[in-house]
Structure formats: structure tokens, C-alpha cells
Amino acid sequence: MKIFAERVLLSEGWKSKQTLTIENGIIISITSGKDESAECVGTVIPGMVNCHSHAFQRAFAGFSEQGSDGQDSFWTWRNVMYQFLANLTAEDAKTIATQLYIEMLKSGYTRVAEFHYLHHDINGQPYSNLATMAEAIFEASEQSGIGLTLLPVLYQYSGFGQLPPNAGQKRFINQTNTFNNLVSDCYQLSQKFGNTNVGIAPHSLRAVDKSSLQDAVAHIRALDSEAPIHIHIAEQQKEVDDCLNYYQQRPVQWLLNNFQLDPQWCLIHATHINEQERDDLIATKAIAGICPTTEANLGDGIFPTAEFLAQGGTIAIGSDSHISVNPVEELRWLEYAQRLIKQQRALLATLEQPSVGQYLWAHTAKIGAQSTNSNTGELAVGKQADLLVLDENKLSLFAARDAHVLDSLIFATQNNVISDVMVNGKWCIRNGAHAIEQQASAAFAQLLKQVSQSL
Template sequence: MSNLFFASALLPDGWAENVLVTTNARGRIGAVTAGAACPADADRFAGTAVAGIGNLHSHAHQRAIAGMGEVSGDGSDSFWSWREVMYRALDRMTPDDFQAVAAQLYVETLKAGYTAIAEFHYLHHDRDGSAFSDPAEMSHRVVAAAREAGLPVTLLPVLYNASGFGGTPPTSGQRRFINDGARFLRLTGALRAAYGGDDDVRLGIAPHSLRAVPDALLGETVAAHPDGPIHIHVAEQRKEVEDCLAHHGRRPVEHLLATQPVDGRWCLIHATHMTDTEVRGVAASGAVAGLCLTTEANLGDGFYAAERYLGLGGRWGVGSDSHISVSPVEELRWLEYGVRLTSGRRTVLSGGPRRSTGRRLVEDAQAGGAQATSFETGRIAPGRRADIVVLDTGHPLLAARTGDALLDGWIFSGNVPLVSDVVVAGRTVVRDRRHPREEEIAGRFKKTLGRLLG
């Protein structure tokens, strides 16, 4: 047993002061006591505690190219031209390189206030496209990097089989991703054997997209994996919608809902381009919408139907995707700001009169992140993981704020990081804004980028 003591905390029934959280050996919360005295053996935090947020969509290797692809081409640039830049950057990445990049990302992720990450992992093979002697080599590197950082990871090996609708053959740039159904089953079987009992690893699957996984293979794969989360890219780009209509006679989200058993296990990444009928269908399914606002903006994808979807009670969370930003603050802020820019109104997603917009965004993202990552987090309550973020209430940007105003300040007061400490499964992994291994991990990352990009 261990004790954590917070000056204040957001609990399921509201704000409380002098909060004692008792955890067991597995990092689960045994008891939460408000108005408590601080025990002599407690790990004491001066700031305000909130449950951590799960980052529900990550491509760790893309942290190596953040900020690249910003030089204009000869014609109109889009997601598709950016994708070629990303493919070229992968050509030289070894397993050691990948682990170095992922570890750096995961440290940054923790310091920003995420306490779990869903790794949508599709870099499976060697540089020439051949299989490693261990087909799970690169997946093991995801877990190794997460362990270096102390970040829980939901490992989502990607099934990528075709380059377009109708089973179009893969391109050379996709050679490191491609698996057929049998090889994918061997991969997921190896991961279950390796990590099935690990408290800090959750296992799911990620059929890449409707264009990359033909219908029959998608159905077989879902049926072969009856447990764990299922994440899929869908309706991210207008061209994808047009191609799906041409091939299936239906839009991507419409087709997915019609052909697959979409429910609370599923996370629909992006789902940017939907009709009102599709919005209602996703909200009714219980699936989580995986919103990646900074990446969607960077790639020119479009903006999610957030006001309509949230008004229907739809579940959602945020992810950093291509990692041009690793901050949950920026994702949440731009969700609200996008609605303000398109509607001409303010506090649109607050959820009703006299409600804090910051609190509504944070609590929804906590719940959606917990569901999509499959970690028992998102609330400071008995039985949950002790995955907790501490806000620096001594910072000038949070001065004289209490309760919901702290969350509004965290999300809307600027770009200065306001997370001081992070606790994962009862263990303090960031203290006074510092991760104990950050210099070592950053040094390895910088050497890796020097070789990859130099």
C-alpha cells in the first residue's frame, strides 16, 4: 500500500480539498478520503489533481518528421503529398531508431498530461519489406520504449493489406506495413503470449482503413479477435469518401456501420466527413470518435461535426496522431475553437448554461480515452488505476483560481505547460516537470535524428 496526498482534487462527485488516495501494489486505488490529514509516509503534492487523459491515437515513428513536409510542392499539397514525405522518412529507420524516437515521444507525452497512449502501430517489417526473424520485433520496441518512459501503452498492431479500395496492390512506400491475414494472426498471437498479463500493456487491433483492408479480410480479422479494442481510420479525407462511394456505393462511415459490429470496443479515428445520418449512427453505436485536431488541421483534413455529435451524447477522445503537438491542451482547445470559428458563438461545447467548457472537455476526454485505451482510468475513484495529473496551482496563469476555473485556465490560458507532476499506477513518473530519464532519452533521440535526417 502507498499513500498519495493532494492539496485538492477533482473527484467523481466534485472538487475536494486535502485528498488522500491510497493505492495497492498494482497501482489501483483502494480508498479516496477528502478532508484528510496528511500521513507522514505520504507522497505529497502541492497542486490540484485530476485523472489522467488517455492519448487514443499515436503513430510514434512520425515524431521523427514533425515539422517536415511544410515546404510547398509544385502543385496543390494535401494529405496525399505529405504521406509520400512520411514514407521516405521511414526508409532508414531501424528498430533501435524506432525505439529511440518512441521513447522520446512517450516522455513528452507524460510531461504534457497524458497518462496512457494507444499506439496504432504499422511499421512491422525491415527496411526492404522483409520480415524480421521475430515478426513482432517492432511491436516489442513499442513496449520497450513505453517501459523506458513509464507510460502505459495500448498496443494496436495494424493490419495493412492493400493501397486502395478493391485490393489495389501496395506501393513500394508501404512495403514495411503489409501483412496478409495469416501473418497478422501470427503477430497478434505472439503479442498475446508476450504481454497478455502485463498490467501496463493492453492489446487490441487496428485494421488500418477500409481502403487498406478489404471487407472479407476485415470481417475475418474482427471475428478472430473477440476481445480488446478495435481502432480504424475512417472518412479522414474527401478523396477517401469519393473512392468509397465509387467502389461500395456507400460513404465510409455508412459502409462500416452497415458491415461491421461497431460497438463500444471500436474507436473511429477522424471520421471527419460524415452526413447527419452517419453522425447519429456513430453516436448510437457506443464507439469512441478519435479526434486528432492538430494533425487534422496540419493535413488539411477538415473539421469534425463536434457540436452535433456531442449534442447526441456521442463518446469521444483525443489523440496526437502525427505528433506535431503532443499536448492534450492544444487538442481540446482547438476542438472548441473550431466550433467557435464555424458557428460564430462561444462556449459551444460546455454542455449547457452556467457550465465550465474546460471541465466538460477534460471529463469527456478522460472518459473517451479510458474507453479507447481499455485502461481503468479517467476518474480518481476506488478500483481505478492511480493515473493522475497534478496541475501547478502556484503558476501565475492559475493564480487565484479554484475548482472549474483551474480547468478553464489549463485549457484556455495560453501555451505554457501547467502540469507539474504525473503519477502512473501510483508511481510518480514526472516530478516538478522533470522525467528522471529525459536527458538520456533526449540524447539518444537527437543522435537518431541526426543520422536519419542529416
């Protein structure tokens, strides 16, 4: 397959009139000029990687916005989540994930890291096939066409000090040996499904202890020495306070002191991080996984993004609870939160790359690929062909010089300007549409109607 791009954002920057040759999902050559056999497209940019997703939560977006006399918080939001998922089946999980992944593709995500913790049946009992729920996620990724990094979640306790799990968490809980067996089963599944891989996600320091975390890390690294390891950490101030009370250390500080972090670790949120933790985290080359729309929706707080990036830190973005499924909105709010704090503009850029939009898109796509251990995130020879084609008619209504394209995309456009999406060398979205989106949305809408009656 060959495509001719009038302009394309390559790893070294914008280039005009380039032909990309793709074989077996990989870009094998990029040459100047038009190959007569190539399909002609306009503006091409790399696909975005979503570093943090809880797929089932897409189905209760909008159900948790009722007021509570100023008493609502992340912790009360969780109760709505527990109530919602109590009766979801594996088929329901597949229906939700398929709808979500099509939405992701249409908005520009070409790969997702699925932080998957809905493991057991509605009674909290393990399925005879431990990976039943996980297999539903693999099938949804296959049907939609999105690349998948599955991260089975180790979840054992309801709070620091190995507090017993509450009733709402019964579908999440695994002992370490069972969890490691589940991970092995998922690893085997990933050999059957194309464009997928497996890591792990210890849920949080409040949900696992040191010994179980050590065992889980050792197990996945025995299967794959570069497997991604993601963990929620320091998302809420209460979590920091509880960690201080139990460990006498802050969460990121404790993790850094007890584990050898590396570039395959991704610390999700890390919202409440102090300067010493920030500096020490940067030194490990681990990633901060930021989810601006969910962090805003849950009232988490704001990550010190400007300082973290200025000192050489790396970040990826995720849609987390899917209150928004749009990388443009995530990046817009990543920058806007810093502007509101600092009362300045155009903060997340560099002297080498003064375009905020271009810097953020290129950085988070590349680091998102690192967070999933996938050969994606930038367009170059040897990389997987995960790319987006922008609608020239819509782009023409905004500043459209090379230097302004991604600034316009992120800060000026209100409607989706992505017309076509390729994943692993295959077109998943053409002219803004997915081949199965109508049946997927109909099934999802029917499920939503049933679920809403129980809330």
C-alpha cells in the same frame, strides 16, 4: 502509498482536502482530511489518454512543411513519410518512441493507444520474430513508464478495389493469417510488460477488404472479447469519394452496415460524416477519435463535434502525427474549431457542466480510457492511479477557483503547468522532469541528425 491533495478532480467533481490511498497501482480509498503519512500535493486531475499515436512520425514533424505551389495535401505528405521511414531499424523505432512517450508524460498523457503499422525490415521482409518492431514499442513504454495499448495495424492494399500496395508501403503489409499471428505474439508480449494491453487497428477501408477485416476482428475478439478496435475512416474527402465509387456507400455508412460496432470500436477522424452516419454511429456507442492538431496540419477538415456531443456521442483525443504532443492544445483546438465554424463561444459544454475545460478534460479522459479498455480516465476508488499534479505557482497566475481551473489550463496557460505525473501508482515525472529524459533526448537528437540527411 498515500497522497494528500488540497483539491482533486474526482469522478463526481472537485473535492478539497482528500487523502488518496494507493496499493498495487490502484486507488483503494479516498477519504476527507489529511493522513499524516501522506505526501502533500496541491491540485490533482486525472491523467489524459491519447487514443491515437503513430510513434515513428514524431521524428519527421517539421520535415513536411515545404510549400508546393498550393498542391500539397495529405496524399503528398504521405510521400515524405514513406521516404522518412525507409531505413528505420527496430532500435531507431524504440529511440523515437521513448522520446515521444516522455514528452507525452510531461504534457499530461498517462496512456497511449499506439496505432502501429511499421512491421517489417527495411526491405519489406518479415522479421523472423514477427513482433520485433512491436517489441520495440513495448520496451519504449516500459522505459518511459507510460501505459500502452498496442494496436497492430492490418494493412494490405493501397486503395479501394484491392489495389496493390506501393513501394513506400512495403514495411506495412501482411496477409491476414500472418497478421493474426502477429497479434497473438503481441498479446503474449503484453503479459510480460506491465500496464499494457493489445487490440487491433485495421488501417482503413481502402487498405483492407471485408473478409480480412472480419477475420482480424474475430481473431482479436477470441483473445479478448473487449479488445479495442480502431480504424482510420473518412479522414479525407477523397477517401469518401473513392469509397462511394467502389462500394456505392460512404465509409462510415458501409462500416455500420457491415459490422456490429460496439463501445470498444474507435473510429479515428471520421471527419467527413453526414447526419445519418452521425446518428447511426452514436446509436452503436462507438467512439470518435479526434486529433485536432494533426487534422489541421494535414488539411483534413473539421469533425462536427458540437452536434455529435449534443446528441450523446462520445469522443477521445489523440496526437496522431505528433505535430503537437500536448492534450491542452488538442482540446483547445477542438473547441476553437467549433467557434470558428459557428461564430459562437463556449460550445463544448453542458448545462450540468458549464465549464468547457472541465467538461472536455473529464469526458475525453474517461472515453479515452474506454477506447483503450483500460481502468483509467477518472479518479475514483478501484481505478488505476493515473494522475497529474498541477504547479500551484503557475496556476496562481490565472483564474484558479475550482470552476475555472481547467478552463485556465486549456485556454489561458502558455507554459506547461504539470509538475508531477503518476502512472499506475508510480511517479514518472517529478518537478517537471523524467529520470532518463536527457539520455533519451540525446539519442533522439542524434537519430534525427542522421535521418535529416536522407530527406
